[in-house]
Amino acid sequence: MLRSPSRFVRNWLTAAAVGSLLVGCGSSSEESANDKARPAAKTEVTVEPIKASTELTDTNGVKVSLEKKPERIVCLFALCDDILTELGIVPTATNSAVLAHPDFLGEEKAKEVDIIPGGFIAPEAEAILSHKPDLVIGLGDTHGKLAPALKGATTFWAMQPETWQDSVGYLRDTAALTGRTAQGEKAERAFRVKLAEAEKTPSDRTALIIYGSDENFGVATPEGDVAASLFPKIADYPWKSRGVEGSYSLEEILAKDVDVLFVETLSFGDAEGKLSEKLAANPLWSKIPAVKNGDVHEVNSEVWAKGRGTRSLGIVLDEATAALR
Numbered sequence: 001m002l003r004s005p006s007r008f009v010r011n012w013l014t015a016a017a018v019g020s021l022l023v024g025c026g027s028s029s030e031e032s033a034n035d036k037a038r039p040a041a042k043t044e045v046t047v048e049p050i051k052a053s054t055e056l057t058d059t060n061g062v063k064v065s066l067e068k069k070p071e072r073i074v075c076l077f078a079l080c081d082d083i084l085t086e087l088g089i090v091p092t093a094t095n096s097a098v099l100a101h102p103d104f105l106g107e108e109k110a111k112e113v114d115i116i117p118g119g120f121i122a123p124e125a126e127a128i129l130s131h132k133p134d135l136v137i138g139l140g141d142t143h144g145k146l147a148p149a150l151k152g153a154t155t156f157w158a159m160q161p162e163t164w165q166d167s168v169g170y171l172r173d174t175a176a177l178t179g180r181t182a183q184g185e186k187a188e189r190a191f192r193v194k195l196a197e198a199e200k201t202p203s204d205r206t207a208l209i210i211y212g213s214d215e216n217f218g219v220a221t222p223e224g225d226v227a228a229s230l231f232p233k234i235a236d237y238p239w240k241s242r243g244v245e246g247s248y249s250l251e252e253i254l255a256k257d258v259d260v261l262f263v264e265t266l267s268f269g270d271a272e273g274k275l276s277e278k279l280a281a282n283p284l285w286s287k288i289p290a291v292k293n294g295d296v297h298e299v300n301s302e303v304w305a306k307g308r309g310t311r312s313l314g315i316v317l318d319e320a321t322a323a324l325r
Contacts, residue, residue: 042196042199043192043195043196043199043233044192044196045189045192045193045196047185047188047189047192049181049185050172050175050176050181050184050185051176051181052069052176052179052181053176053177054066054067054068054069054177056173056176056177058157058159058169058170058173059165059166059169059170059172059173060159060160060166060169062157062158062159064155064157064173064177065155066134066135066155066177068134069177069178069179070133070134070135070155070177070178071134072092072131072132072133072134072135073089073091073092073133073134073135073136073137073178074091074092074093074094074116074128074131074133074135074136074137075091075093075094075095075096075137076094076095076116076120076123076128076136076137076138076139076143076146077095077096077120077137077138077139077142077143077159077306078096078097078098078302078306078307078308078309078312079137079139079159079161079167079170079307079308079309080094080096080137080138080159081094081096081098081099081104081309082098082104082167082307082308082309082310082311082312083170083171083174083309083310084174085099085104085105085309085311086171086183086184086187086309086310086311087171087174087175087178087180087183087184087187088180088183089178089180090105090109090112090113091113092113092114092131092133093113093114093115093116093127093128093131093133094113094114094115094116095115095116095118095119095120095123096302096306097110097302098302098303098306098307098312099113100302101300101302101303101315103311103315104311114131116128120142121142123138123143123146125146125149125150128146128150128154129150129153129154132154133154134154134155135154135155135157135177136150136154136155136156136157137156137157137159137174138156138157138158138159139158139159139160140158140159140160141160143156143158144158161226161308162223162224162225162226162229163222163223163226163229164195164226164229164230164313165229166226167226167308167309167310167313168188168191168192168310170309171184171187171188171309171310172184172188187310187311188310190310190314191310191313191314194314194317194318195230195233195313195317198233198234198317198321199233199234202233202234202235203234203235203236203260203321203324203325204235204236205235205236205259205260205324206235206236206237206238206256206257206258206259206260207231207235207236207237207258207259207260207261207262207320207324208237208239208253208256208258208260208261208262208290209225209227209228209231209262209263209264209304210261210262210263210264210275211263211264211265211266211275211301211305212264212265212266212275213265213266213267213275213278214275214278215278215279215281215282217275217279219239219248219253220239220264221239221240221241222237222239222240222241223240223241224241226308226313227304227305227308227312227313227316230313230316230317230320231320234317234320234321234324235260235320235324238256250279250282250284250285251284253288254284254287254288257289258288258289258290259289259290259293259295260290260295260297260323260324261276261288261290261291261295261296261297262297262299262304262320262323263275263276263296263297263298263299264299264301264304264305265298265301266301266305267301274298275298276296276298295323297319297323299316299319300315303315303316304316
């Protein structure tokens with residue numbers, strides 16, 4: 001029986017190595033997350049004005065205070081790179097590969113951005129500080145431990161996105177801090193219009209997003225996965241968080257008659273090959289309707305699993321709606 005790892009493990013898998021934890025994909029505050037993930041009848045396309053400020057309380061209640069508008073920003077996870085790209089800002093340094101995507105900076109320009117050594121799990125504090133950043137943006141449950149090492153030298157901002165609404169909120173917050181209010185409003189509006197257009201004609205096909213590098217795959221649920229939080233608006237997506245002790249087996253997936261399957265292969269170390277190819281060794285895999293009908297889509301994990309921001313989510317919507325037709 002194949003099991004799926006937790007949301008924390010997803011963060012680990014996304015940039016480090018496959019762990020041996022085999023618990024369910026879910027949020028630490030499942031009830032409140034369920035409320036946030038529940039899709040509204042219609043996505044609002046009106047965008048409220050963003051006011052520039054060097055002090056604010058972000059979309060998840062974290063207070064951020066800067067002495068001046070930040071000019072040198074270091075990104076420790078891809079949502080930061082996504083937001084800065086939307087605002088027309090190039091990060092001073094990063095440890096994400098999403099900038100190389102053609103809809104971001106592209107491979108050549110991305111090479112001009114310095115990479116923070118240490119990887120996603122353990123970026124080196126000295127290397128971060130060597131760039132003299134005004135602001136460092138990281139993922140709270142992964143990079144929060146860096147805060148003491150950075151204190152007094154720069155401002156560390158811990159983000160914790162779980163739904164697309166969180167990502168839009170962080171876009172607005174960053175636009176306010178950087179003074180890129182017009183760019184922030186434009187990016188938010190473009191994403192909202194795209195999502196509202198997609199939800200006008202939702203597919204009746206059953207969809208599923210899975211991620212991983214081997215048989216220890218995970219199921220992305222709307223309560224704690226930003227890309228998956230879009231899917232209840234555009235397809236039949238019957239996957240719910242079961243909390244940290246829950247999991248989905250391949251038998252349960254087979255029982256749901258999945259029509260369209262999106263696969264995020266997370267590669268690192270010496271791992272090679274596509275997740276869908278590795279799962280093909282299990283006899284149950286070939287019985288899933290999406291597999292039998294050739295509707296398995298290996299997607300760019302830098303965008304689908306790691307990007308989380310409005311630019312990445314726009315790409316997800318384009319690719320998902322095309323596959324779901």
